[in-house]
Every structure is written in structure tokens, then in C-alpha cells.
Amino acid sequence: MTASCTNPFLLAFPTTPIERIHDTRSDYEILAGAAAALADEIDEPRMRAYWKGVLDGDPTPYLQRVLSGSNATRGVLFDDLHESCKDGVPLLMNARTYPRHAGWEQRQEDKPWYTPTGRLEFYRPEPEWQAAGESLPVWREPVDATFYEPNAILANRRHPSINPRKPEDYGVPESQLDVETRQYRNVVRTWQELKLSKHPLTEKDPAYRFVFQTPKYRWGAHSTAVDSDWIAMLFGPFGDPYRRDPRTPWTGEAYAELGPGDAKELGVSDGDYIWLDADPEDRPYRGASSDDEYYDVARVMMRVRTYSGMPRGVIRTWFNMYAATPGTVQAQKDDPGGPAQNPATGYVALFRHGSHQSGTRAYLRPTQMTDSMTRKAYFGQQIGTGFEADVHSPSGAPKEGFVKVEKAEDGAPDGGKWRPVELGLRPEAPSDAMKAYLAGEFVSRTRKEA
């Protein structure tokens, strides 16, 4: 069963007549099975009764509870939904409008917004917000992904509502810029000041000069972009089911995207392998040292794709690939040329070493963690204050870092450049034919005489 708050359709996937492949169980069967085993173990029949539907092979009561409990699906009988979907016809979500327009009843009618005043509010008076200097929407530099002073609030002119509690107010010197302090640091800078500042890592070592972003891949939620051999093959430019480059971890491979100008300066070519290092204070892990047993499991190595769309100084790696583990790194050592697959578990990494998260970490934002914020409840239309999962809570997704890059290996397995570069088909060194092709010069048109 599936639905979403933006999609007007409510769908059930009809029960498949095909038997489950291999010896697999769905999540709820695993939970039910564990509960049943525990019920027997401690002689508590209610643990079994709780999962009666699943254990009897009929999960519909649970699905019905979800339908009956949700505003936009109340009144739908699961069996009706299932029958209809078997014929290929989904049901409609029972929202105010079809299609659903967010905020419709607030905009078209007199329903209040989920704020203390019921209006749209652009000023946050709560003390936590005032302390953060964020009562009004302001621009803050990222905590790590900036060339300049981290987490600084940008304000070219003084403003009474931008008057945060400063590091000193918390007993922390303003000059303290370690990775933990960086994440909550209320300093206000003009662009003139900010522009002249440097990321503290650059101050220490100028090789640290890249903003590292790890956004979600556009076609994959979580790891779906690499979950099966075909999809991994289509993910990015290094796919090959035959693994003709024996170094590749699987049918596809993680990569870092660099602008061609940056790549050139670094002396790396399209398809080369690089090492990427973020703040050594806590990455790849605290106290890391290159002779640790697991250092090369944690430190990330990736291919380079030169990507003309990357702005100067920015490196991107998609956020959806399985990380290297001790088992996958060992597997590639034990069987050179083999995949990065742990023989004991079958787990496959898309990295030879490390992962995109070797270069990132999570940061907590105090304004996402207040006890005073008025907000809607996760379910229903109730209003409350403070923590509410997925509504007012910190999102710990590690997405950014500030890094340096070092070439690790040539793009071609036996040394030299990656084959498509050699063929002149990459922006780095286009052949004459490629140049003519890009310019559309193979074809000419002569004007017809009247």
C-alpha cells in the first residue's frame, strides 16, 4: 500500500501470485516471527496475539488500521482498495482538493496556519531563535562546506533582530574553530569581512580548499541507485557488468565530480582514482592514523569524473552508495581483481576504500531542537510545541565537508588515462572529431536558390 501527501492517488500493490524468491521474509514477518518465538520463550501469549494477522498469513487488519487512522484515507476498506488496484485503478486520497494544493484551505478559506497567531510568521520571537540571531531569515555560511569563516551570519548592516549570543557569551573564544565548536557559532560578518576570511583548515594547509557536497542521487532513495547490478551499471560513468577494469568494486562505482579546471590544477584526469580527506580532527574517524589496521577501510578512495557543471572549488559525490567495510577491503586484497564483496555476508561496497561519509559528518542545529517552537503534529491537525519527530527535530544527515584531494591511481588499469579520455571523447581533451561534433560541424547547409 502506498500513498503520499503530494500524490492524489492511493495505491495497493495487488498480492503477487509469484512465490517469494529465495528464503526471504518481509519486515513484518520477521518481527512477528521474533515475537512468536519470544512468546513461547517467556510464556507470554499476548506477544503472539499482537501479530495474529501476520502469523495467520493475513496482514489486512494492520493495513486497515493505517487507512482508518489517516485523515485522507478514512472510510476506505482495504479490500475495496485491493480489488480496485487489481484492475489497475487506484483510489483517490480524500483531501480537500484534487489535485492536492498545499495550504489550500489556509489560502482560500479561513483555516489558520499551524503557528501561534494562525498567520504565516516570518519572525521567530522564541528565545532560542533570538539567541541564534535567526529571528528573521538570515544567511549563515555552512558549518563546513564553505571557503570562508564557518557558520558566520552574513549581515552587511546592523539590525536589531540580528543580535545573537556570541561565542564569548558561552565562554568560548571567538577564535576557537574546531569542528565541534563550528557547528554552533553565532558571529555576524559583513561580506567584506567574510570574503577575506578563510576556512580554518585552509589556514592550516592550503591543500584544503574544496567544498565537498554529498547530495542524494536524483533517481535513488537511499541506496536504490546501486541495489542491483543493472542499476549500478547505469549509475554514473564507470558501469561495466564485466568488470574489465579489475579494480572496480562492482558493476558500478562511486565517483567524485570535479570541475575540469580544478581537476587540471590538481593534476588529475577524468577516470583517475583519488584520495579525499576532510578535517583530520574527526574524519575519517577521531584519532585516525595511517598505520591503523582499518585506516584504509575508513579513508575514501573514488574515481574522478570531470563534470563541466561543477562550480570552481566544489566537489560532489552522490549520497547513495554502500560503504567499504573491513570485509570488502579484505576481499579485494585476498582476491585481486575480484569485487568488493564480503565473502562471508555477500555485502557489496561501491567503494574500494571508505565512503562519501568518510568526508562528512552530522551537525546539530539548536533552532531545530527547541522546546518552545509551535508546530503541527506529525499525525492529524493538532498543534503543539517542541520536539516532534520529522517536524521539529534535528536532521542529522551528514552531507558536507571541506576537503583536500590527492591523486591515487591512473584511470587506466595498466597506467595512463581512462580509455574515453584517450579516445578524445571527454571534455578534458576532445579530439578534432569530438570538437567538430560538439559544434555541429559535420553537417552543412547550402541555401536553396529560389
Place this chain on the structure above:
Amino acid sequence: MAKVRNWQLGRDMEYPYVADRPAKQFTMIMDTNKCIACQSCTIACKSTWTWGKGQEFMLWNNIETKPYGFYPTGWDVNVLELLGEQEWDGDDVYTGQTVFEAAPAGERVLGWAPAEEDWSHPNIGEDEPTGSADETTYIPDKPHSLMWMYYLQRICNHCTYPACVAACPREAIYKRPEDGIVLVDQTRCRGYQECLTACPYKKTMFNLETRVSEKCIGCYPKLEQGLQTQCTTACIGRLRLTNYLSAPDEVDPRKPADFLVHVRMIALPLYPQLGLEPNVYYIPPVHVPTKYLTQMFGPGVERAVEMYRNAKDDPELLGLLMLFGSTERIWHTWDVSDGVARAYDEDGEEVVAVPLREPTFTRPFEFATEVAGEPVTGFRHNT
């Protein structure tokens, strides 16, 4: 060599066999502007037809980002380079050489054989624009001269004059007389791979287990049941239409493919100058330099782009485009009235109706119903 008529070139050309047009021609129309390169089509095709051992690399349908995407590597750059200067006389007549006319001594087709590595990295160049974002990513002009890219949907073109057929010394490749689908006879093929060298679109592929060539079969078992292909029905962007094209002298403007290809000329063939009369037609992207598009789709691109830009004020065309991807069935005619486009089957029965503009319905706030004899009440919310 026989003389055959290639309407896309506006002239006769040399071909090893005499022309024998099928009763109707399988065609697919692609609106490149709507593709998001999700590869749903690719996976729909692969999970239907090329799941077998020995077919791992095989994508009968593939999506590549132009200009840096290729499957196999460099396919179109290579054939254009081989062919050299390609000249159109105005909009109508191609005066350059086709791959048949330019065939070297001892060969029937001017071609090149992809190396085995060329079939790796099938999604190379994904999302890669031209130019550089070193200075700025702000692009003020249209079409974009600095940075552009778009997605090209590729299946076998089921060409009227297939190079694969021309090159096969076994006559193991044939064009079905009933619908023009080009097939490799799996019992006759002896794996010489001449078709791989000859097909400029590189849409025949060698099965590593059965040692013979295979190619897109146009989902003919579906067509025979009146259904559109897997890649068409899986398309998220609703940009594909599986249909039939009439012979150029029997154009019927009531038929969707004839209308788009011959009447409005908004859908153009891929590299027509190669001379195969390919039967997949593309509505060109609106944001790409004309010179590049002319190289790829022939001289009609400016007119096609202009027409597409005006489609919102052109209900007949808009309605037809809205019907793309709205039904699994193959439909034959359409009309637009009262803001609704309707498609009909061969007997004139309605297959599907699609509004040109999605209507909004408003429901009452309070809601009461009965479920299994019990009253259920509640309130409706959007937010």
C-alpha cells in the same frame, strides 16, 4: 545495388536490395523535451528481453545524455567522422553521401566495429553539459550557446533501409512485411557480427552465450495484441508514442504518427543523412544550438522547435502530445473538443480521454460515509 526512394533525403539512393515497404511501418515518436533520464524504459526493456546470461551489457533501449553520452562509446561521433562532410541542399535534399553510397570497396556499408570495451560505461556522460561552470552557471541566451545537454532515447530505428540487413551475408536479418519490424532470425544467424559493424546506430548486439546477434524486437508480441512497447508504457515522462507510419505517398493526417512526421513535421529522424530512413522520430529539444540539432535531426529542426514552443496554443497538436503515455493500447486516430483529447481505435471506439488542462475539484470540509455498515465521519484537509 538498387535505387530506392528515401523521402528523408528528398532523393533516390543506392541500397543493396530493392525497396519493399511494409504494409505499415512500426514507429516510435519521442518528445526529447520531456525526458528525465530515469532509465525506467531501459530497465523495463532489460527486465523483459535481455535478462539472460550473455546479455549483461545489452540495452536494446538506452538513454544517453547528449552530447557526452554514448552507448556504445563514441557511436555517433565515429560514424559522422567516417562519413566526413554531410551537406544538405536547403531543407529538402541531402546532397552528401549515405553510408551505403560511401561504402569502401569490398563492403556493403561504411561502418565501424565497436571494441568490446565500448559497450562498458553505458551511461557515460550522464547529465554532463557542454561548456564550463568555472565562471558562472547563469545562462541568459536561448538556445543555450554556453552550457546545454539533453537526453536522447534510443531503440533500434527499424529502418526502412536497414544497414544491418544490407550487411548480413547470411540474409539472417529481415524486415517483417506486416509492420516493418527488423528482426535477426535466431536460427540463421552465425555470429559474423557484420551487422554490428554496419548499423550506424549500433543497435544490434552480440549475445555472449548464444554467439549470435540480437536486437530490439519492437516488443512485437505486444504489438500483435494491440499494445504499445514496454519502454513506452514504462515511461515516466509520457514522452513516447508507439504507432504506425504510413508510406510517404499514403499519408493520412488523421493518424498520429503521420500527422507529427509528415503533416506538421515536428518529429524528425535521427541522423537522416546516414541514409537508413530510420523510423524513430524525435521532437527536438528547444534549448540546444540549431547547428548541433541539424547535425543530429536534419534541417527541419528550427521549424520543429518553433512549432513545439507554440504547442500550448495549438489544441490539435497539444491534445495529441497529451495522449502520449496515457494508455497501453495502440490507438489510431484522435480528436480534441471541449478541452479534452480523445484517442480512438481502428473501429472508432474511444480508447482514452485526457483533459488538456488538469481540472481542480474541491470537496466539502466535513465528510461522512458508511463503511461496512458503520458510520465514519471526519474532516478533509490539504495541509
Place this chain on the structure above:
Amino acid sequence: MAQAKITRKDALLYGGAAAGGFVVGGAAVTAVAVAVENEKAPVAGAPIVARYVDGDLPETDPGSDAWGDAQPTLVALAAQQIAQPFLEETLVTELDVRALHNGSSVALLLEWDDDSVDDLDGIRRYHDAVAVQLPTAPGAAPVLTMGAPGIPVHILQWRATWQRDIDSGGKTGVDQIYPEVIHDVMPDDVLPPRTAQLYWVAREAGNPLAQVRRTTPVEEVVAEGFGSVTHLPKQTASGHGVNEDGRWRVVVAVPSARTGVGAPLEPGSSWPAAFAVWLGSEENRGGRKHIANWQTLVLEAKA
């Protein structure tokens, strides 16, 4: 000879010459046979004389001592340039042929230099092979175009791939071509075998090239012109090939009766015989091959 080519014109001429020579041919061939009896033949250009052997032939043994009794004939090879597609360059110029027969079968030992063993088929990966071509009816040699409509020829082709199919028990597919291949889920992991096999369409459709389980490395076909090769429903040929020290030694044998195919290869008769060699490493395949002009194969009368 390195750049030798046989053109369409040559082929037509050779065919014509053979046809014209048939009337005298019988006598000429007999004379040759007598000549072989009386003095040792020159190595090159001589007829291929199949000595009569009393007993079994070394049909699957290219290393057998029995071959020592047979006189090798050196046959010149040249790039095929009669029918498109052409082979551009001649890269093997000589084929050594010798023959034995025992009244019920004829065996030929074919040897040529090739230091690259190509016995897997893949993308632009082709196999080594050798073929013997015989007319189906006695008389003049047909034109050198693998027969012509109404004038079928009988061809025996040994393929290195087929040899490896046999030697390895059918392990000649993607796992051998690309040992590091990743198969996530293959049809036979989840489907019943009958259904899973349908993904090997050509194999299931019975294409002989698509099989990997086989009993002979030699395919027996008839042809009535280029591109018309037809696999015979009953396969009777046998053989075996090995590559040692950069040289293929391949035995190709066929029952003399040729039931349902052509006139029997009777002791005392002589036949035109043509040959072809494919170098897989040079992308030889199909018509892109090295061919020899018609030679004469003389089957010694029983002692």
C-alpha cells in the same frame, strides 16, 4: 604471396577452367594418380593423395603416427575477395594438407601457422577455424563461390570454439570470456529451468552455432552460394584440433558414403577440394577468410 587476393574474376575463371577440363579431367586425374604411384610428388601444387589404410583412421588424433605415411601437400591461401564482405589482407599463406582413407571414411589433417589460440566467441572476438569444401556430385569443380543455386557443395568446418565446447564440457560462455562478470540474479536463479532457458533464444530455437554441448567440433553443411550455408540435419563428421608451438593441427573426417548429401567418396575416385582458414585474432569470420583454389583430392584405390 603475402598480399595475394582471389578476386571474383579469378573465381569465375577457375570454375570455368575446371568445368572445361572435365572431359579430359578424368584422364588427367588418372594420370596424376599414376604419377604419384611412380614417383614422389612435389610438396606444393601436387594433388592431395589419400592413402588407403587398412583399419581405423586417426579421426580424432592429429598426433597419430599414421599421418606419417601421408604425403603433405602445400596449399596456397589468399584473402577472400570474391563476395562482400572482403578480407583485406592475407595473413596466412600456407595450409598443409594430407589425407587418409579406409574405404568407409576419409580423414584430412590440416595444418597452418597461428600463434594465437582463439577459441571463444565474444564481441569482436572470433574463433580460429578451417574448412574443407567438396562437390556433392562428381565431375568438374564448381565455381569457387561455395556452390551455386542447384549446384550444392559439401563443407566440413572445424571450429576452435566447438573444440573448446567439447574439451571444457560447454564452459565457453560469458564466465570464461569475462571471469570477473557480476551476475546479480540470473533467470535460472529464480525461474524453472525450462523457462529460464528461453532467455537463450538462439539455443532454444535450435541454432547449431548457439549450442555448447556437442559431440563433434566439425560442422557439416551444404551450400549453394555465399551466405547459403545450411546445417545438415544429420551430422556425421568428426575431428579434433590442437594448437602446439603456434601451429594448428586439425583432423577433419567424414564417412565416405555421404548418405543424403552427395556421391560417395569411393576408393579410386578423385575430387576437387577447396579449403578455407580463419584467423580469429585477425577478426576473420564468415566471408572474411583465407581461401584456396580448388585442389585435387585423390582417394587411392584399395590395395
